[in-house]
Amino acid sequence: MSGSNVWSRSREKIRIFPELFAQCTGEAAAYGKCVAATTTDRQELKKDLCAKEFEALKTCFTNAAKRRAR
Template sequence: MAANGVLWSRVRSRLRAFPERLAACGDEAAAYGRCVQASTAPGGRLSRDLCAHEFQALRSCFAAAAKKTLGGP
C-alpha cells in the first residue's frame, strides 16, 4: 500500500506543475482563439481545418509542456 501512496504523490506533484508549464503556451492559445473568434464573428464561417495551423502550434506546445512535466528531456 505504501508504494501506491508514493505513486499518487508523484502524480499529484506533476499535476500541480502542469498549469505553470501550460502558461508558456499563452501566445499559441491566443492565436488559436483569435482565429476561431474571427471565423465565428458575424459574417465569418467556421469550417473544418480553418484554424488547423494555429491548433497544431497549440497542440505542439501542450505536448512539449506535458513532456517537461512528466520529466522528459
C-alpha cells in the same frame, strides 16, 4: 486495472492542466484569435480553418507535458 487508478490519473492530468496551459499563452492566443475571426456574425467554425494554429497549440502543450514529466 483498478477503477481508483483511472480516477487518480485523470485527476492528476486535470490538476496540472493550468500549469501546462500557462506555458502556451502565445499559441492559445493565436488560436483564439483565429477562431474569433472566423466565427464573426455567428458563423459556424468550419473544419481546418484554424488547423495551423491548433497544431501549434497542441505541439506546445505536448512539449510542456513532456518537459514536466522529466
